[in-house]
Amino acid sequence: MKRSRIRMWLLGGLALALALMTACSNTNPSGSGGAEGGEKPLDIRIMTLYYTPEPPGKDNVIVKEVEKRTNTKLDITWVSPNSYGDKVNVTLASGDIPDLMLLDNPFTPQVRTMVEQGAFWDITDYIKDYPNLSKYPEESWVNTKQADGRNYGVPRVRPVEGGGFIYLRKDWIDKLGLQVPATTDELYTVLKAFVEQDPDGNGQKDTIGYAGFVDQQGMALLGQLQNVFTGANGDWKLVDGKLVNVNVLPEMREALVWLSNAYKEKLLPEDLAVLKNTQAKDLLKAGRAGGFQDTVEAAWEPTQELRKTNPEADFLPLVSLNGYVNRDSGYFGIYAIPKSVPEEKMKKLLAFLDYGASDEGHELAWYGLPGVHHTVEDGIYVMTEQAEKDIVAQQAFGQIFGKYDKYQRAYRVGMPKDVLERNKRIIDERAEVSVPDVAVGLFSDTDVKVGAELRKKIQDMKTKVILGKEPIEAWDAFVWQLKKDPDLLKITEEMNAAYQKRNSGS
Missing domain, CATH: 3.40.190.10 (Periplasmic binding protein-like II)
Incomplete structure (x- = not known):
């Protein structure tokens, strides 16, 4: 050899x-x-x-x-x-x-x-x-x-493979007698147990299910939870050979209903509209949150911190949910x-x-x-x-x-070999089902001009629905108008033209 x-x-x-x-x-x-x-x-x-x-x-x-x-x-x-x-x-x-x-x-x-x-x-x-x-x-x-x-x-x-996706406190799942979730329904059950069944054993109801958050431009660290419902990695999905903006799909409505219910039952941070990434990570490292979104190897960061006082602490990156996991651009x-x-x-x-x-x-x-x-x-x-x-x-x-x-996202300094080998297996399993972003690199002149403002408007309505400031029916009315929005129609036309041009030139 x-x-x-x-x-x-x-x-x-x-x-x-x-x-x-x-x-x-x-x-x-x-x-x-x-x-x-x-x-x-x-x-x-x-x-x-x-x-x-x-x-x-x-x-x-x-x-x-x-x-x-x-x-x-x-x-x-x-x-x-x-x-x-x-x-x-x-x-x-x-x-x-x-x-x-x-x-x-x-x-x-x-x-x-x-x-x-x-x-x-x-x-x-x-x-x-x-x-x-x-x-x-x-x-x-x-x-x-x-x-x-x-x-x-x-x-x-x-x-x-191994990009930002959902990871959960495996030691909490085991302690509460639950199974690692494979669907969003099962995930909801797990997160609710994290909040209501005192997984840290301190006798207080002070834990958060999932430390995700949004920002003004998008779903941020709730993005992959949204994508689990739409089955699309990003804002565009191929439907019958055409690119369709995911915000007009019925699956987006399902995602918002799920997230709104999760917020109402305190499975998500109360301040998710203003929470920052460092603050969310602090919740994980303090043992107050049971889930987050990040790369496979990044799950070791809060695990390593928690193991200083709790050797059993373990954040487990999920392989997929609802058969979906994101595939990165390479x-x-x-x-x-x-x-x-x-x-x-x-x-x-x-x-x-x-x-x-x-x-x-x-x-x-x-x-x-x-x-x-x-x-x-x-x-x-x-x-x-x-x-x-x-x-x-x-x-x-x-x-x-x-x-x-292939396994670059499996390892971080200080990680024991058993965690490294588990991460490699997770990456291998993700490769079987991962979904790429079909719109990477596509160009729309209209999107350059007005896309940022349009995305801000869409996210503003999503945030209001999640926080319970608007009912889901307000989203329905918003989407009805969005489907007729001249800017979105033009962006969709240009994105499809770019998609066809790139593919014909490949």
């Missing part, structure tokens, strides 16, 4: 070297010591995000090691997520676009216009030459296609290459990202150097204090390099 792994590593390195050689350039990013062959390092300007307290500097050990292994000279502009959108807009408008630029939202009107004007390389026909990028899931490529059905950037790959932004970059260099940039999508490149960026930044215990990476000092993290250079890992 070890000899086989070594041979695969050598073959992978040979494939990378061959890909770089075919780029026919005087510069050569190579993991095989290109500098020793006398070739000048390839200069690469990159703009990307960082989520660590401070970004890596030019002399960062990982930056330097990447440069050494790929024979490159990196000039990285690290931007805080708090201002990244503004930085993207300014950079695109300036025309001085770096060689690799992370477009966190590749479907803004500005990006769409620039794609139509030929500002970025169409890489669709090149990807087959890069074995590691080719391993990205189909969704990563399909969901980042522009209106013409072509790809104008390399997806910053993310897993398609990406978070794309790395675009401006057309001002010559074709030979463009190919080398793809080779650079291909190395980053290899096992070796991924491990270097995410976990650093073995024995220095991490050890591996029982198949799990254990980070050292030096890793923190050297800013070695997925939140740093891992924003540039990363391979596709």
